[in-house]
Amino acid sequence: MNKIESPEESRKLLDKIVFDLTRSIVKKDELTRFWFFILIMFIGVGLWGWGIQIKNGLGVTGMRDYVSWGMYIANFVFFVAVSLVGFLISSTLHLLNVSWSKPISRVAEQVAIAAVALAGIIIVNDMGRPDRLLNVFIHGRFASPILWDVSVVMTYLTISVLLFYLPLIPDLAILRNRMGDELPKWKMKMYSILSLGWKGDAKQYKIIYHAMRVLMILIIPVGLSIHTVTSWLFAATLRAGWDSTIMGPYFVAGAFVAGVAAVVILMYAYRLRYGLKDYFEDIHFSQMGKLLVFVGLLYLYFNVNEFLVPGYKMRAAEGVHLLNIFTGSYAAMFWSVQILGLILPIILLLFKFFRKPLSVTLISIVVLIGAWFKRFIIVIPTLEHPFLPVQNVPADFHHYAPTSIEIMITLFSFMAALLIITILAKLFPVITIWEYAEEKGIDKKYFSEQPKKS
């Protein structure tokens, strides 16, 4: 990095950076209100649906005794998957000294926090007796993978919040020092409290760097665990389609694909909405496109293993399951997900032409939708084909179709995740100001200065 020597130049650049990166906090127009209105409306409808579900029983969903896990669990797996990007971008890439990914860290952490928080809520939505949630802690049996999942999800949420918060502290101090009339009093007060009296001396920065590094290392096993353990919810059973030893890495690789796509979409939204063209640059989208190719290839490799090997053997129950997804009732969904959601994006993103911001984003949207349906395919078809025949039960026990209540509650989860992300973006800069400024060559000593009032 080139150090900017002139104080005047440094101050000027810093002013510009702060101005640009606080636009998301300051900006408040009709669109903001409308967006909040939409989100809160959907959340309200979803909560109402959940109320109906609690009152009338889980039977209001399309789930029955054979397909006893449905869209909620698929959605849960999807959210856990998306959350994994926090660990990939803000920890792994950082530790590998990949410098281009630095401005993206906070976006990745926003996604991680929102997704993992919602994963926790979705799993409660799926419970037959949410009123007995505390039993998990009172009577918890550590031999059950659910307990492992609860433990790692909570640990991951904690570390993700810390990874979000620690690099935020110097930013909060900058906001505390520089912002004033343009923000409401409560916000300023919040910055002042949350910045913990940050002074910005070398010792404090050392502590932050050190703590960040510890967290970045800690989050690697935790991050790998959360999705590996989630995959074990399936792999720990004897069912055809789930009884597979590669479920852990298969899920982790798939999670990276979904997460990278989610981050790209969010980056583009910020770039557009908050005019951050010079911050989320074309190069970032290009690099994220390359990253998507890399994790996509990894995922493709696991997919080949997961489907080709048992497909070659077509062992009894496994064969029935595979035929159902290759050529049966899930064939259309399966092949669209594999081809449109994975293979085609990989091929397109190999070309520089498609690694422009808009096209990477559009491809990411397709990838993310594909990733959601992929979880649907992982969860449901297996349950429709148990070892023993499904007989003497009503017709709706044979095949699963989500009901409107399930769709309402699933939409709720998306909207609630977006609400968390929006609130984070409205309260805190979407890029770490001090890190970014330092990267541009501004010395740390200018961060703690109060700007001259003109």
Place this chain on the structure above:
Amino acid sequence: MEKKTRRNFLKTLGASMGAAGVIGGSTILSSCSSKVEAAAGDKITLLTSGGELVVVDKAMLKPAEMPSLTENQKRGREGLPGKSWVMVIDLSKCRNARECMKACQHHHQLRPEMHHINVLQMQDAEDTSPYYMPKQCQHCDNPPCTKVCPVNATFKREDGIVLIDNERCIGCRFCVAACPYSARVFNWFEPKDAEKYEGVTYNIECNVPQKKGTISKCLFSADKLRDDELPTCVTACPNGVYWFGDKNEDAVTNGTTGETVSFSKLVKDNAAYKLMDELGTEPRVFYLPPKDRTTPFQGNIEEHHS
């Protein structure tokens, strides 16, 4: 301590009789609300577990000995000491009478679509003949379901029975996913006659009253075993399909004929097998092969892995 009021007494009675397969009309329960003192000579009609209507003097009714919920849960978790229950199902005898299914649904207060025991129409290969196979919880010795339960709401007892505590179940349905025998059913809606059994003390060994949002499955009629009786399905069968007994005593009794034979001899002589034993679940239910069947198969075989 529960007060021994008339209402509670009748509730307890309802529960115990309910467990045995209640309830004449609802005579008992409707009498709950009336304040009539049981004068000598007052008659009441009850339905016995055997399905007979009997008229008894109200004064003869004694409160059934019902342990408190905690006591019930405690002894239900321990099981019957020294026992090792096994079931042998003779497939050559099953004619799809489905009396077992009916009696079971009655015993456990199940909705019509819920089967603790389900008589399946099976066909092992295209060229082999179809047959009927009653299928319930296999009470595995290596149960995949209890392993995954996050709250220890389903567990393996000393006497071999896999039981459920629906006062603790959180309704995550991991056990349903884990069970390869599709033996578990869930209370997706309000259970049958929920209002009738409201306030009745839960009986863990019968899993009644059923509760919305919790799991249920075959329990080998653990409540009846405690009373030295055979399980409901075993006695309900008109065709002599079921043998049930204690492996430690090496004796199984046929629920239809009442005949008692050596368990080990029965399974050896008839080349008994366990359902999907290759999964390593070690079931406690043994099947005798469906050979020399006396009645032809009359169902239409549904697609096997539909």
